[in-house]
Amino acid sequence: MSEKLVYFTGCFTNYYNPDVGKALFAILKRHGIELIVPDQKCCGMPMMANGNREGAKKNFDYNIDSLYEASSPGYDIITTCPSCNMMLKKEGLPFFESEKARTVSKRVYDAGAYLYSMNLKGKLDKDFYELPLKVFYHNPCHLKVQHITKEPVEVLKLIPGIEIVGVNKNCCGMSGSYGMKKVNKERSKEIGQKVWSEVTLHKPDIITTECGGCGLQINGGTGIRVVHPIVLLNEAYTPVRDRKIF
Amino acid sequence: MAYIPGFFMIEPSAEQSKHRAAGLFVRKEKKFDVDIFREQLKEIRLETRRNSAALIEQLKKTLAECDGIETTSAKDAKEAASLIKAFAGDREIASINKSNVVINEIRPELHRVGLKTYLRYYGEFKNFEGDKFQKKIEDYWSLPNIHDKHLVESFDIKRRIPITSPSESKDYIAILGVNAISAEDGSVYFLQHMSNISKDIEQAYKVVVVLSIEKILKNSIDAVNHTRAMGIFGLESILLDLIPHDVEKFDFDSLPLVKNEKAKEIMFIIYDNGRSDLLNTPYQDLFLCIDCRACARQCPVGQHIPFEKDMVYSPKNYLLGSLQGWLHPFEFCLHCGRCEVECPVNIDIPSLIWRSQFEYYERHPRGLKKRLLDDPELLAKLGCLSAPISNWSVKNPFVKLLTEIFVGINRDANLPTFHRETFRDWFKGAKNV
Known part of the structure; x- marks a missing residue:
């Protein structure tokens, strides 16, 4: 744990879902941890997925320089997007390797896993307000393959009133813009269908997942609201009268 | 001294699994350590890769001393098919086993040279309805995690098929991809779940054994472990194969017995198809x-x-x-x-x-749609700058249609909402509060 954390926001939080970043900011502030948000670009994975190696390298190198410098006093780097996390930790390294990239890779943590380890060390504030919700958790592939599966759920279980009615670790078929493309429409839907069925079977009040793309796919298929676990956690720290979301 | 290599079947055994389960749960026997086995396997595979060229040469020498074995090499699937066709002579019917090399790589070429191939494996299941193989696994993802149950040791050598020349056989050719072969003594190992492979070795008039070069291992101990690993780690994917297939059945069992004119002929093909080229690449x-x-x-x-x-x-x-x-x-x-x-x-x-x-x-050049989508951050910036107009426009049916045609985004896609104030804009203000 470090006294300051460097935050790689990712495009989804920055442009489409600022509530995630705001929630993280509030949670960390509560724990006396200052957030640093250095200059950054898209992590580069969407470029890789569209065959643009040069574009991906340009962004990756830019981010590595920026994150390396910001974290150099010994600060950890935190992410709320599983794909950005995986790009910085693993996917980019075989192609855009450098000493700095290897160092940054070792400093990167998923926010949920980070809070989980804070709890193990007795450093997580558990002064929660009740949040009576039936929650379904979808574990995104890019966390699952990094073996981050139980941590987000274990943190949410600390909140009084929350009932985890189901956990799903299957692929939802979205994968960034993949599931949005017309050419992949049917395939993406077929893959997502199993997740949708499992979710609706459990009749949750809300679905939680870290991945913005998964959120769109599952919301599109079930009509049930999807939020990031960090947002849920921050709501539990917030008195009912001040809550903006629930 | 000339000798005949052995053909060994490594098979699962329900009896052994039951005994093992009882041992674990009742007598508290030591559990099989999958991780240690995995490390051993990795060592075997790394050594095989390091010494591949030498192992191929050693195997050629070993097989040269064997009785009744013709050994040849094929650089690709086309050459393998042509060798098999020449070996088959007038025979047009071939039984193949469920080997990736045979099914995916060689079979299309076999069809081009006029051989008809049938996968005997599925024919041994009883769950056919007409010609349609019926699904038994309902959920692709919900297979049992057999490794966790420590019941994985049940794969072991169950029998050796003697290479004899019976007076009668059936008039077809069997083409069998091996799981492993020992370069030291030429013994061949097949993983067998049903009885299709042993039947083919016993019944076919001629047998072709396809030795993909990565399957050539140092000795029989390594070859047995390699084949057992295929059974252990492949057990769940085997269950996946029990999905509907339009399998063209052929009843090899009902073929008439014909008198053998000469000893059973066996051809070994050392098969490369680009594998040795991979050894000096990142692949x-x-x-x-x-x-x-x-x-x-x-x-x-x-x-x-x-x-x-x-x-x-x-x-x-x-x-x-x-x-x-x-x-x-x-x-x-x-x-x-x-x-x-x-x-x-x-x-x-x-x-x-x-x-x-x-x-x-x-x-190859990237298409326009790929180039348009490879920088989602640029699109997001433009969308946020022009919000809420951008949010209205991405929901507009006409704009959606144009986006589908020119950018390739499905018009029904659930798209995110642009925020005029991005998180990083907000943060700049928030940190100063």
């Missing part, structure tokens, strides 16, 4: 693969691209096919990374898939 880890298809169990798109006829789709097989030049590179890969999760020899398949795509697009 060399594919040589470590034991073809267990554990990666198939994890692949989300596998069930939705019915490409490998008669086999469950495997990302590794597809990647190899694209490197061999007979398949396009992955366009349907989600890059979820799941194919690496259960690989017993830790092949970083996701990374190799990225690499193959990069290399493809270094040689």
